Amino acid sequence: MTHILDALGLRTxxxxxxxxxGTxxxxxxxxxxxxxxxxxxLDALAKDPSLLPPRTGHLGNWEDIAAGRAGPMDFNTAVCGGGHGYPLIYxxxxxxxxxxxxxEAYQPGCLIDRGKRHVLPLHxxxxxxFVRRDRTAPLFCPLVQAEVDGQLVPLVDLHKQRMAALPGYRFRYWATVLTDRADLVTDMLTLLLEQAAAQGRNQAFAELISQAVRLDGEVARCRVRPxxxxxxxxxxxxxxxRSLAEAVMVTVQALVDPAAFFARLPELPPLLPVMSLQLTNILFALLDTHHPDVPPGPPEQPFITHLHWGARAMAGCPPRRNGYLTRRSTVRSLRAITDPLVEHFEAARPVAFVLLPAQTFMLCPPSTSPRDIDLLGDLFARLRAADPEAAHGTTLRWLEGNAESFSPYLRGRFAGGSGVPADGTVREPAVPVEPHRFRALTFRQACAAVAAFEEVLG
Structure with a gap:
């Protein structure tokens, strides 16, 4: 079988x-x-049924996402509902x-369905x-209970139960991936902490443990030192x-078995370490989350090719913003993690991390908006006729005469800082539709177009 990097033309x-x-x-x-x-x-993914990139969404309100009426979050519908990826919940x-x-995107502290928001009492x-909290400060989801019908329910379980009821969506959980390989993850983190101590570099610890959470759910940056x-x-x-690495796994386990975690609260220390996003991103690849139905086994050789659907923060939309994963500082941190793991663990291999920008699917209108579908088909024809480097400018010029012709729903997708709509408007269920020539666009062109939409409509 052709290697996926060759199929995508990305080997170089x-x-x-x-x-x-190993260089x-x-x-x-x-x-x-x-x-x-x-x-x-998309064709390459369809040809390999074992390869399914994760779309790392968050714990929270997926009901309207699954129904195709979640506004700026509809790219999740296109990726996960369309079979191009699966929801791996962080x-x-x-x-x-x-x-x-x-x-603010997934709003886990409330329940949203059909555009209506019900604020949950949080404890x-x-x-x-357990005491009721106000909305002054954000609270770490694994340590929160919600009051439902007079009873306290772990917030994690509440959302998991609702998500499990959504047809056609097979949710998997990042924490379960880690706890299924808990011994390996703990061994890896133990080694990395020992290496960080030997380096004498404070940043090395922050690359592994970025924050600490108090038992009341409030999170802050922390300092780790030998x-x-x-x-x-x-x-x-x-x-x-090792004892510190095991403590890091406590909050991971809280996502898998909240009831057992809450039963242990009286005996836990007042501060719990939280695994960093950098280490999390490496584990996405090393734990083979791009092959969700393949049993654990030896790693890909001679290196791992991890495909991953990233959204606004992780992937962004070049040229307006590239997301955090490809920043030079982030790449340095990620290599500082992979270098010792590859050297010391048979289960670790070098990683090619292919970041797929999920926001390109914001250019796929809902089936309830045929006018938007036709308009975008016209834009795509113009993009295909223009120089690929000119996609951003071409879209900006096209929007000068066409932006107001789009439906309020599609324009609202590109509003800054928006998440699952909770304005009380009842919208019909829909599925994202690929306008004519959408698949002929390159990711570079599609990202440039989305960036232009954000500039004009954001």
Missing amino acids: AAEADALAS KTFVPVHAGTHDLPIGTL GFTRTEADTAGGD TWDGSR EGAGYLLEDQHYPSA
């Missing part, structure tokens, strides 16, 4: 020779900066609040019991790297 961009030789252990490839036709990628998020830092531990043979998380002592 992925520096495959350097990965195969490099991590290379990101952002499809949005390459002339890879969208149809080529749960280390915070409830929406009056102050910044909460998840967290105060050291002796102390003799052990480690300090702020003023909390751990006698060894």
Whole structure:
């Protein structure tokens, strides 16, 4: 079978020779900066039933996403409902609040269905019991209980139960991927912590443990440093790297078995370490989340090619913004993690991380908006006729005469900072429709077009 990098024409961009030789252990490839036709990628995925890139959505309100009426979140519908990826749910998020830092896109602190928002009473531990919290500060979802019909229910379980009832969506959970390989993950983190201590570089710890959460659900950045043979998380002592690594897994386990976690709360220390996003991204690849139905086995050889649907933060939309994963500082941090893992673990191989920008599907209107479908078909014809480098400018000029012709729903997709709509408007269920020539666009062209829409309509 043709290697996926060859099928996509990305072997050179992925520096495959350097990965195969071990000269490099991590290379990101952002499809949005390459002339890879969208149809080529989708066809390649269809030809390999074992390959299904994760779309890392968040714990929260997926009901209207599954129904195709979630506005700016409809790219999830196109990717997951369309069979081009699957929802891999990341749960280390915070409830929406009056102050910044909460998840305003998926709004896990409430229930949204058919455009209507029901605010949940939220409770967290105060050291002796669960008490109701106001909305002043965002709260770490794994440590929150919601009051439903007079009973406290783990917020994680509440959303999982609702998501499990959605037809056609097979949700998988990032935390379960980690706990299924808990021994390996703990061993890896133990080694990385020991290496960080040997380096004497404070940033090395932040690349592994980025935050700490109090038992009342409030999260803040933290300082980890070696102390003799052990480690300090702020003023909390751990006698060894392994004991600290095991503590990191406590909050991961809280997402898998919330009831057991809450039963342990009285005996837990006041501060719990939280695994970093950098390490999380590496584990997406090393734990083979792009082959969700393949049993665990030896890693791909000579390197792992991980395809991943990223959204606004992770992938962005070049040229307006590239997302965090391909920033030079991020890549340095990711290589600092993969270098020792590849050296010391048979289960780890160098990684080509192919980032697929999910936001390209914002150019696929809902089936309830035929006028929008026709308009975008016209734009795509113009993009195909123009120089590929001119896609952004071509779209900006086209929008000067056509932006107001789109439906309010499609225009609202590109509003800044928006998530699942909760304005009370009841919308018909829909499916995203690929306008004519959508698959002929390259990811570079589609990203440039989305960036132009955001500039004009955001």
